[in-house]
Amino acid sequence: MSSQPTGGSRVSLKDVKKAFGSNVVLEGIDLEIPAGQFVSIVGKSGCGKSTLLRLMIGLDSVTAGVLDAPALKEQAARIVFQEPRLLPWASVKDNVAVGLGEGQSGKAADQQAAAILEEVGLKGREGLWPSQLSGGMRQRVALARALVSQPTLLALDEPLGALDALTRIDMQALLEGAWQDLGFTALMVTHDVGEAVALGDRVILIDHGQVVLDLPVNLPRPRKRGTPEFAALEGQILDKLFGDDPRAREAH
Amino acid sequence: MAATASEGPFSRALPWLVPLALIILWQVSSSLGWLPPNILPAPTAVLQAAWVKLQDGSLVDNLGVSFARAMSGLIIGGAIGFSLGLLNGLSKQAEMLLDPTLQMIRNIPHLALIPLVIIWFGIGESARLFLVALGVFFPIYLNTLHGVRNVDPQLIEMGRIYGMNNRTLFLKVILPGALPSIFVGLRFALGVMWLTLIVAETIAANSGIGHMAMAAREFMQTDIVVLSIVIYAILGKLADSATRALERKFLAWNPAYAKV
Ligand SMILES: Nc1ncnc2c1ncn2[C@@H]1O[C@H](COP(=O)(O)OP(=O)(O)OP(=O)(O)O)[C@@H](O)[C@H]1O
Ligand SMILES: [Mg+2]
Numbered sequence: 001m002s003s004q005p006t007g008g009s010r011v012s013l014k015d016v017k018k019a020f021g022s023n024v025v026l027e028g029i030d031l032e033i034p035a036g037q038f039v040s041i042v043g044k045s046g047c048g049k050s051t052l053l054r055l056m057i058g059l060d061s062v063t064a065g066v067l068d069a070p071a072l073k074e075q076a077a078r079i080v081f082q083e084p085r086l087l088p089w090a091s092v093k094d095n096v097a098v099g100l101g102e103g104q105s106g107k108a109a110d111q112q113a114a115a116i117l118e119e120v121g122l123k124g125r126e127g128l129w130p131s132q133l134s135g136g137m138r139q140r141v142a143l144a145r146a147l148v149s150q151p152t153l154l155a156l157d158e159p160l161g162a163l164d165a166l167t168r169i170d171m172q173a174l175l176e177g178a179w180q181d182l183g184f185t186a187l188m189v190t191h192d193v194g195e196a197v198a199l200g201d202r203v204i205l206i207d208h209g210q211v212v213l214d215l216p217v218n219l220p221r222p223r224k225r226g227t228p229e230f231a232a233l234e235g236q237i238l239d240k241l242f243g244d245d246p247r248a249r250e251a252h
Numbered sequence: 253m254a255a256t257a258s259e260g261p262f263s264r265a266l267p268w269l270v271p272l273a274l275i276i277l278w279q280v281s282s283s284l285g286w287l288p289p290n291i292l293p294a295p296t297a298v299l300q301a302a303w304v305k306l307q308d309g310s311l312v313d314n315l316g317v318s319f320a321r322a323m324s325g326l327i328i329g330g331a332i333g334f335s336l337g338l339l340n341g342l343s344k345q346a347e348m349l350l351d352p353t354l355q356m357i358r359n360i361p362h363l364a365l366i367p368l369v370i371i372w373f374g375i376g377e378s379a380r381l382f383l384v385a386l387g388v389f390f391p392i393y394l395n396t397l398h399g400v401r402n403v404d405p406q407l408i409e410m411g412r413i414y415g416m417n418n419r420t421l422f423l424k425v426i427l428p429g430a431l432p433s434i435f436v437g438l439r440f441a442l443g444v445m446w447l448t449l450i451v452a453e454t455i456a457a458n459s460g461i462g463h464m465a466m467a468a469r470e471f472m473q474t475d476i477v478v479l480s481i482v483i484y485a486i487l488g489k490l491a492d493s494a495t496r497a498l499e500r501k502f503l504a505w506n507p508a509y510a511k512v
Contacts, residue, residue: 075415078413081406085406085407085409085410087424087425088506089428089429089431089503098414098416099414101415102417130505131505131507
């Protein structure tokens with residue numbers, strides 16, 4: 001049994017600015033994100049990626065400009081962080097149930113939790129404590145918790161950043177599968193340009209608080225790394241990220 | 253960690269070997285007359301004293317009285333300490349208002365208040381209750397406060413993002429997060445509880461284990477004095493085991509407390 005597709009919701013930003021005191025972190029951001037799109041966001045550390053993400057799911061408010069995201073009014077936006085942030089004292093199932101919100105319990109809730117745990121490949125682990133899971137499995141629980149209420153907008157802030165390379169590849173496939181099955185709009189911040197290209201319909205590059213590159217990725221899914229087209233897109237992003245500094249590029 | 257030791261009857265018996273050897277040594281020394289009974293009576297003499305006191309019912313009576321005192325003091329002091337710890341942990345204003353004063357009072361050894369307490373309450377039940385409650389208050393208060401303060405802020409943010417109201421946030425995130433620290437406080441409190449009770453019963457009481465020991469001292473009944481000490485040790489050990497059992501039940505999620 002799999003969850004019903006719920007579809008995504010659009011996000012639009014017009015001339016958005018965000019400042020913390022006198023520190024202007026984002027300025028002049030214009031973005032139209034159609035419902036159901038998978039958006040990858042890359043940029044150097046401290047450029048404002050997390051801030052942009054927090055704005056788009058309503059965790060922070062804009063300093064100026066207009067942000068329009070229907071998911072916020074419907075409380076249908078969720079976020080997954082780099083750390084799973086599971087309750088260590090709650091079982092896998094109870095952690096997922098947190099995602100259902102207040103007063104949601106009983107048979108229907110159990111079924112929803114079971115369905116989403118199956119979607120993320122954790123069937124049969126409902127009763128375990130988080131301490132009994134691997135890092136990848138914990139992140140799957142966090143994903144299940146975010147998805148169980150069938151959000152139309154899902155923000156992911158370096159969701160795979162703490163995982164080893166092999167687990168990442170597994171998790172990328174899982175994330176792509178969940179997105180295809182459920183149809184939510186995905187906004188994913190990542191440090192890994194390859195990951196951005198592999199998953200995004202579109203890659204947005206932020207630099208000094210502005211969108212400096214907005215690159216559509218029109219490759220068929222599931223995408224194969226190492227093809228010339230894939231490499232060309234990666235190259236384009238890295239060029240923009242590091243300019244002409246070949247050593248920095250090499251290190252990446 | 254104990255987990256590395258091989259599981260078997262031998263490793264289970266291991267912790268008991270030294271105490272057993274000591275008791276045998278003690279018994280042998282007494283039987284050979286190296287230890288005069290007016291200094292330290294033989295283990296068998298202590299057992300015999302226990303039997304006599306059991307038969308005339310006074311042991312059970314005194315034990316019951318001491319136990320009831322300990323528990324009432326623990327409940328009163330513990331409840332106040334726990335509530336204030338929660339209050340000050342959750343509210344910055346409350347902490348600013350109350351914590352400095354409490355930290356100041358904490359530096360007074362509570363047993364130093366005994367003369368004053370006797371003047372206030374006489375040597376009645378309330379004096380002992382007051383001392384025990386005061387003694388257990390601080391470890392519970394401090395550790396509850398510390399536990400609430402140190403709940404992972406990322407988990408609290410997560411709870412808010414998922415729309416938990418204050419009540420749910422408290423019950424599902426803050427209280428369970430503070431629980432390991434609260435248990436540390438409880439362990440400390442139990443130690444203070446017995447200590448206070450022993451002192452209070454020894455100085456001013458007409459019933460209880462401490463009183464039994466002091467009455468025996470007047471007649472040089474060392475066997476009963478030693479019996480009282482052994483009973484205190486057993487009570488302390490039982491309280492500790494009970495806490496451990498509670499920890500295993502409530503902190504099972506934490507690998508540090510999981511049953512080995
Ligand atoms: N709550 C806050 N208060 C003040 N300044 C903040 C706050 N959050 C972020 N900033 C500032 O905004 C800037 C961008 O931070 P942000 O976390 O968005 O960067 P990032 O691109 O996500 O970096 P990283 O890749 O390292 O996660 C930083 O200079 C940071 O100091
Ligand atoms: Mg960030």
